[in-house]
Amino acid sequence: DSGVTQTPKHLITATGQRVTLRCSPRSGDLSVYWYQQSLDQGLQFLIQYYNGEERAKGNILERFSAQQFPDLHSELNLSSLELGDSALYFCASSVAPSSGYEQYFGPGTRLTVT
């Protein structure tokens, strides 16, 4: 158990809909990262927050957005969903502001868009 929690574990929704994925980092970690992993693919970095502020952006679509709240949990919002958005979405946390430190991954949320 990494100490990072993600909800829900599974999500099935239809094209055009909007969903919110939630992540709680390890106790004491200030950075939260979001990744997308399509079937049997690598990890695509989406976005990072540190202590409530956006720190770095990766290949995140405009239809996607995220935020980190004062209690440090983070939410990833995916809107106007397309079939191609079906993937495993991981949240990771680390103690430091830059991503060059060990990251602890949550169990992921599996999103299926039908």
Add this chain to the structure above:
Amino acid sequence: GQQVMQIPQYQHVQEGEDFTTYCNSSTTLSNIQWYKQRPGGHPVFLIQLVKSGEVKKQKRLTFQFGEAKKNSSLHITATQTTDVGTYFCAGRVDSNYQLIWGAGTKLIIKP
């Protein structure tokens, strides 16, 4: 852009054979991390290498960081079924302090 190339994409081995995955960066890295993702699981941190030419061992796993800090390798001796999974490298670039992830190498044990 900055990239970390990881090869091979897949490696099929008989149990007991060795396994190696390689990562090559287009730019000098300040450090490199290795993660393992079991089937159906999430990536788990294995190790971080920082120094030029560094070699670290964890039981049957040997991790190396190149002299130029642009390449790294993970070697597993005498693979076991518990080694099955995908191994990712991720290199830190000083210019923006971000991690650049390799595409992963999937270790498959032949039945």
